[in-house]
Amino acid sequence: MRILIAEDDPISRRLLEVTLGKWGYEVMSCPDGESAWAMLQQPGAPSLAILDWMMPGMDGLQVCREVRQMMTEPYTYMLLLPAKSQKADIIAGLEAGADDYLTKPFDASELRMRLRAGRRILDLQAELIFVREELRTQATHDSLTRLLNRAATCDILQRELERAEREQLPLSIILADIDFFKRINDTYGHLAGDAVLRETSQNMKAVVRPYDGIGRYGGEEFLLVLPGCDNEGAATLAERIRESIESNPLALAEGIIPITLSLGVASNDITQNMEGLIGAADAALYRAKNNGRNRVEIAAHTDTLEDGVLTFPLSPSSG
Numbered sequence: 001m002r003i004l005i006a007e008d009d010p011i012s013r014r015l016l017e018v019t020l021g022k023w024g025y026e027v028m029s030c031p032d033g034e035s036a037w038a039m040l041q042q043p044g045a046p047s048l049a050i051l052d053w054m055m056p057g058m059d060g061l062q063v064c065r066e067v068r069q070m071m072t073e074p075y076t077y078m079l080l081l082p083a084k085s086q087k088a089d090i091i092a093g094l095e096a097g098a099d100d101y102l103t104k105p106f107d108a109s110e111l112r113m114r115l116r117a118g119r120r121i122l123d124l125q126a127e128l129i130f131v132r133e134e135l136r137t138q139a140t141h142d143s144l145t146r147l148l149n150r151a152a153t154c155d156i157l158q159r160e161l162e163r164a165e166r167e168q169l170p171l172s173i174i175l176a177d178i179d180f181f182k183r184i185n186d187t188y189g190h191l192a193g194d195a196v197l198r199e200t201s202q203n204m205k206a207v208v209r210p211y212d213g214i215g216r217y218g219g220e221e222f223l224l225v226l227p228g229c230d231n232e233g234a235a236t237l238a239e240r241i242r243e244s245i246e247s248n249p250l251a252l253a254e255g256i257i258p259i260t261l262s263l264g265v266a267s268n269d270i271t272q273n274m275e276g277l278i279g280a281a282d283a284a285l286y287r288a289k290n291n292g293r294n295r296v297e298i299a300a301h302t303d304t305l306e307d308g309v310l311t312f313p314l315s316p317s318s319g
């Protein structure tokens with residue numbers, strides 16, 4: 001584990017370096033508070049710091065204050081080293097954000113135990129962050145396909161629509177639906193159906209650009225948000241997705257399952273309204289289904305009304 005030592009007295013600093021090195025720490029050290037504060041702000045900085053209180057310039061207390069004010073994550077565990085005469089100021093030190101303190105001169109084995117306690121806190125902190133990130137992922141992602149879920153995809157679309165309007169940029173969406181998905185489920189079973197959804201998601205993700213949004217919009221329906229992409233670019237991308245899916249049938253123990261997609265493309269040149277845009281893509285998707293499936297259709301102005309109300313019925317449930 002990496003640890004930072006800030007201590008202005010060269011002999012004490014050297015002693016700490018050697019001792020901590022012996023205990024297995026990877027030691028970084030500096031002679032003043034300014035350097036400590038600069039080092040703690042670097043990416044990958046040590047999360048454990050021993051700070052001498054009395055240092056010329058910025059003292060240990062000020063470093064604690066800066067760290068707590070400016071840095072929230074990852075957590076830095078700070079052990080302050082006051083001199084005996086400063087014992088009365090300890091409360092100020094803890095208020096400034098120090099996690100613990102050890103009055104000089106101190107016993108090496110006590111320091112070792114205090115650092116061990118600090119590491120326990122840091123481990124717990126890391127675990128909490130991991131769990132929180134996991135929950136965040138669960139709240140915004142579809143557990144089966146690992147794509148964004150519907151709400152998160154719509155959030156992205158709304159944000160990108162506003163940005164595109166502000167910056168006068170094109171934006172397109174693609175609504176894609178797996179053809180005859182119900183038949184796949186009925187023929188090969190639901191586990192095979194799940195595998196088809198996962199495989200299709202992965203294949204689509206491999207085709208789109210890294211900054212495109214891609215989410216599971218409904219059962220076997222996917223919504224792609226393509227910032228900066230006009231109608232023509234989106235149609236080309238949709239065609240590439242269609243080809244990729246068609247040329248990658250899924251091989252399972254149950255047999256080779258052919259997969260095809262029908263896709264509807266709509267761009268913000270026909271409407272800036274989110275519901276209107278999705279409605280237009282849905283109308284185009286509906287046409288792709290009616291015109292034989294495994295194809296791309298592009299929404300026209302006639303697919304929307306000014307207020308964003310649909311002029312077409314929803315996609316056929318027959319798949």
Ligand SMILES: [Mg+2]
Pocket residue numbers: 007008009052053054055
């Ligand atoms: Mg000092």
